[in-house]
Amino acid sequence: MxxxxxxxxxxxxxxxxxxxxxxxxxxxxxxxxxxxxxxxxxxxxxxxxxxxxxxxxxxxxxxxxxxxxxxxxxxxxxxxxxxxxxxxxxxxxxxxxxxxxxxxxxxxxxxxxxxxxxxxxxxxxxxxxxxxxxxxxxxxxxxxxxxxxxxxPSKFQNLNFNIHNKIISSTDALYLHEIPKKLIIIGGGVVGLEIGSIFSRLGSKIIIIDSMNQIISNMDQSLSNVLKTILEKSFIKIYNSLSILDIISENPKEISVISIDKNDKKRKFTGDYCLVAIGRxxxxxxxxxxxxxxxxxxxxxxxxxxxxxxxxxxxxxxxxxxxxxxxxxxxxxxxxxxxxxxxxxxxxxxxxNLIPSVIYTYPEVSSVGLTENEVKKHKIEHNIGIFPMKLLGRSHSSGCTDGFLKMISHKKTDQILGVHIIGEHASDMIMEATVAMEFFSSSEDIFRISHPHPTFSEAFKESALLNFEQQSIHM
Structure with missing residues (x-):
């Protein structure tokens, strides 16, 4: 050798x-x-x-x-x-x-x-x-x-995935040669929401079907609720708690998804493409x-x-x-x-726990640390500070006032346990939270730090004050 x-x-x-x-x-x-x-x-x-x-x-x-x-x-x-x-x-x-x-x-x-x-x-x-x-x-x-x-990309077992090239993966979606008139997306996670956002803005009618009771189920539920409302305003239809029974094609130009809800009620969705985005x-x-x-x-x-x-x-x-x-x-x-x-x-x-997650919708979504459900599950005494983006001067000047910053901290020690953001530049803002949590910062630490005005980062300071004193300057 x-x-x-x-x-x-x-x-x-x-x-x-x-x-x-x-x-x-x-x-x-x-x-x-x-x-x-x-x-x-x-x-x-x-x-x-x-x-x-x-x-x-x-x-x-x-x-x-x-x-x-x-x-x-x-x-x-x-x-x-x-x-x-x-x-x-x-x-x-x-x-x-x-x-x-x-x-x-x-x-x-x-x-x-x-x-x-x-x-x-x-x-x-x-x-x-x-x-x-x-x-x-x-x-x-x-x-x-x-x-x-x-x-x-993961696939469903025992389903026909070669129907007239109408069932596509995320890879296929990023290399399409045409804008779908109607795109059915199976999966309400990061991939489904981002690709749905791309084609929705370009004129496609988007239907998202998810088996969970909320989209982005790995994130804080408050993010899911607000994001769903925002996306549906953008003409993206979202259906939760539906299981997929079959994917069929009745003619070469269409694809249909047959689903069933918890009450055994079947639904049929028809489009010209079906994106399967159920994970990897x-x-x-x-x-x-x-x-x-x-x-x-x-x-x-x-x-x-x-x-x-x-x-x-x-x-x-x-x-x-x-x-x-x-x-x-x-x-x-x-x-x-x-x-x-x-x-x-x-x-x-x-x-x-301190690896941040980001979804690049509009507005963006980001998260690091424990969710509210997780701190409740572990019976951790906690405070929650939620500051709406619409109360920031920078949000109004930018034209995007949707969203909030949510901070969770330990009730006794004040240590920051989780931060969840939906809003403009959330992908960049999450790093302040990540650095703070890596150094075991308290909400008081963040409140005491001067944040430049006008910026989106002021929401971090205001949420910290809500946690520390249960009051905010600008709310």
Whole structure:
């Protein structure tokens, strides 16, 4: 085996968890290789997820605002229209630019790239096969390995998913060549709401069907209630507590979804496309995990310990493939954590409770820490301060007065336990909460800090005062 290329670390998968861990390893002196199945780097996040969806969300938002809001600012158009293909071209160009940026980082950090399918032969040898012929191209050896192969959109079991190309995944939705007249979305989570927002702004009639009793069921219920009201004002119809019985096509131009509620009442929804957005499943195909005894759980996620080691201790796994929060920034933190453990350092244990979540609707939604239901479930004595965005001067000047900031703190210690925001720039505002909670700040700490005026961040100060003294300056 002396002729095989040998590495201190081999990373499988070039998504956020993969390429970040490869860079971190190389920066610390490890001879590092990165294996990617696809021709482009960046994983699902860059190519079929975070980046393309945010690009289209921004494009469609500007069109929506130009139609509905700019006249309030004294801005008028003789004629307004959009070029969908140009929007898609812009999105594709952004992906290309960022992909080239990742390639540059690989070269800068002297990371060897391999394009192909990685399969474990032993706990120290990987086979790399051609993605078309599946013929082995070469083998490489490694001391340590990080699996960062991500996830794929989940599918319903035992349902026909090839009906006239009318049943689509989130990947398909981001590469459509036309605007659906009527789009049925199964799933009221982040993906369904964001893609629904894109096409709603561009003229599609949107129907969202969800099996839970609230949309964004992993977030605070107050966020769900307000967001649902806002989206329904934008002509997005949302139906909760419905289970899917079947998806059928009665003619080549239409697709129908048959659902049933808790009272066994059936409903039929018909559109020209059906987007299935019911979550994501770990992608471990062709890795050969069983070849070396790497354990997975009942849902297919790779089982890891607190150091992110698999059942084979020189092999680690990070990101979507191990479950928990399926977020790009969570994968990055895990990738760095795994590398630091490989280096013999003592990285801090990842606090998954303090990894913020964001939904890029309009207005945005963000959340970190415990929800109100969770503190009640754990019988934690608490205070809650809710400050409406409409009471901020910045909200009125921006033209977006919807939403609120909700802070939950411990009743006795005043420590901040959770912050939940719906409003303009919520994706940026959540970081003040995250930093504060990482340093065990109290609501009084936040109230005592000067916040610039006029900004949206003033809602954080006002909510803190509500928690600390049960009163607010501007409410």
């Amino acid at each position: 002396n002729h095989l290329k040998s590495y201190d670390l081999v990373v499988i998968g070039s998504g956020p968890g993969g390429y970040v861990s490869a860079i971190r390893a190389s920066q610390n002196g490890l001879r590092t290789a990165l294996i990617e199945k696809y021709k482009t780097l960046g994983g699902a996040c860059l190519n079929v997820g975070c980046i393309p969806s945010k690009s289209l969300l921004d494009s469609s938002k500007y069109f929506f605002l130009a139609q509905k809001e700019y006249h309030h600012h004294g801005i008028f158009f003789e004629k307004i229209f959009f070029d969908f293909q140009k929007m898609m071209n812009r999105k594709n160009q952004i992906i290309k630019q960022i992909n080239n940026g990742i390639k540059y980082l690989m070269k800068k950090n002297r990371i060897d790239l391999f394009q192909g399918i990685a399969t474990f032969k032993t706990k120290n040898i990987l086979s790399i096969s051609d993605t078309t012929s599946f013929q082995e191209k070469e083998q490489i050896t490694f001391h340590n390995c990080i699996i960062s192969t991500g996830s794929k 499943s770990p992608y471990t195909k062709n890795l050969g995990l069983k070849n070396i005894g790497i354990k997975t759980n009942s849902k297919g996620f790779i089982v890891v310990n607190d150091f992110l080691q698999c059942s084979i201790n020189n092999i680690y796994a990070v990101g979507d493939v191990i479950g928990k929060k399926m977020l790009a920034h969570k994968a990055e933190e895990e990738g760095i954590h795994a590398v630091e453990h490989i280096l013999g350092q003592k990285p801090c244990k990842i606090n998954y």
